[in-house]
Amino acid sequence: MSGSAAAVEASVLHISSSNSQLVQRVKASMEPTNVDCSAERKKSLRARYFYGLIFFIINLTAWFIRDYGQSVLPRLYYRKACGVGGSDCFHTMGVLRVSLGCFIFFFLMFLTTFSTRKLFETCSKWHSGWWALKFVLLVVSIVVPFFLPPDFIQxxxxxxxxxxxxxxxxxxxxxxxxxxxxxxxxxxxxxRKRSCFFALFTSTIFYVASICGIVSMYYFYAPRPACSLNIFFITWTAILLIVMMAMSLHSKVNRGLLSSGIMASYVVFLCWSAIRSEPADEKCKLEKPKDGHGDWTTILGFLIAIGAIVMATFSTGIDSKSFQFRKDEVKLEDDIRYNYGFFHMIFSLGAMYFAMLFISWNLENSARKWSIDVGWTSTWVKIINEWFAATIYMWKLIAPVVKQPRVINHEESVQQINDSTLP
Known part of the structure; x- marks a missing residue:
């Protein structure tokens, strides 16, 4: 009797174990494998570069419409929206129309992907694939603004x-x-056994580069005392460098020279870029202004500037971690590796930024050929950006010290109680 019971128990255990194995197999078949996740992950990472290329081509199109559209495409415009001569579809208005099309495309991509969290969701496949359909959507987005009235574009x-x-x-x-x-x-x-030599060497290079930049700007852009505005810009930048270095070396902050050295170079670059954006007829420049057609150095600098801004947009788009409140989240195998919605939102805002660069933040007058971000408005935007950058950096240095709660030891607390009890 006991033998038969043992046999029945063994058969029950065998059936239960086989059932558990079957359930595990079904779950494994339903879950994505590591190979599938790896393939989808590579596909989504490649998609970033396609969107960057699309953004680059669209902005080249905006430049072409601005500088050569009216002469190369004299008849290809909608008269009710562009006027008799087509002036409302070329130059400044043409840039804004192309920018609006770029914004529409990436904003639609943002709306359709901002809730994506997993690689195998439909929105993730839409982000990484369906390129023929997205090409049609892109063309429609670019063409539609050329049928809109000028008041809407303004x-x-x-x-x-x-x-x-x-x-x-x-x-x-x-x-x-x-x-x-x-x-x-x-x-x-x-x-981590990291030596201070490498950090000290790197920070020295950045500070030497910053000082050389300050001296060069004094020489090239403030050659005479009458250039008071440029002297103010450069001198204030030098003061910011000294203040940032002093704050980072303060005993309560103790952040070292590396971060302040990198930030110093960035601030000097912003100042140089701002002064470079001053109008070409400015007298406080040793450089001779170029003509409207531009030589090879102007063209090369123009293309490098576009490429650099596209790369800056791309790097900001994939850097969603800097804007998260929780940065310690663990990524699962089938989680997306960057925030699709944030990526497309940055590119839609980048379309607006590129439009401002091409028209020099001026909606009334058209910029010169082969120029980008030139004018007093552009200069002041960059200067304010420089000051704002230094302010944010210095606040990040002192914020931990300011927010640190004051610790009162036991003796101080007893002394305070005794003082309060005295008549």
């Missing part, structure tokens, strides 16, 4: 100024977060 131009300012702010936060990451990974650390 309203978009005003909105684009705000969007461009938001883009600059997000890019600034991303740059400062990157500088902090650089400092944390390169700074001397006894536990």
């Amino acid at each position: 309203i978009y131009g005003e909105v684009a100024r705000i969007g461009a300012g938001i883009f600059l702010l997000l890019q600034l936060i991303s740059v400062i977060e990157f500088i902090g990451w650089w400092n944390n990974n390169w700074a001397p650390d006894e536990q």
Whole structure:
């Protein structure tokens, strides 16, 4: 009797174990494998570069419409929207129309992907694939603004100024977060056995480059005392460098020279870029202004500037971690590796920023050929951006000290109680 019971129990255990194995197999068949996740992950990472290329081509199209559209495409416009001579579809208005099309495309991509969290969701496949359909959507998005009335495009131009300012702010936060990451990974650390020599050497290079930049700007852009505005810009930048270095070396902050050296170079670059944006007829420049057609150096500098801005937009778009409140979230195998919605939102704001660069933040007058971001408005936007960058960086230095709660030891608390009890 006991033998039969044991046999029955063994058969029951065998059936239960086989059932559990079957359930595990069904779950494994339903879950994505590591190979599938790896393939989808590579596909989504490649998609970033396709979107960057699309963004680059669209902005080249905006430049072409601005400089050569009216002469190369004299008849290809809608008269009710562009006017008899087509003036409302070329030059400044043409840039705004192409920018609006670029904004529409990436904003639609943002709306359709912002809730994506897993690689195998439908929105993730839409982000990484369906390129033929997205090409049609892109063409429609670019063409539709050329049928809109000029008043609507003017309203978009005003909105684009705000969007461009938001883009600059997000890019600034991303740059400062990157500088902090650089400092944390390169700074001397006894536990990780990192020597201070490399960090000291790197920070020295950045400070030497910053000082050389200050001296060069004095020589090239402030050759006489009458250039008071440029002297003010450069001198204030030098003061910012000294203040940032002093704050980072303060005993309560103790952040070292590396982060302040990198930030010093970035601030000097912003100052140089701002002074370079001054109008070509400015007398406080040793450089001779180029003609409207531009020589090979002007063309090369123009293309490098476009490429650099596209790369800055791309790097900010994939840097969603800098804008997360929780940065310690563990990524699962089938989680997306960057935030699709944030990526497309940055590119839609970047479309507005590029439009402002091409028209020099001026909705009334058209910019010169082969020029980008030239004019007094562009100069002041960059100067304010520089001051804002230095302010945010210095606040990040002192914020831990300011927010640190004051610790009162036991003796002080007893003394305070005794003092309060005295008559």
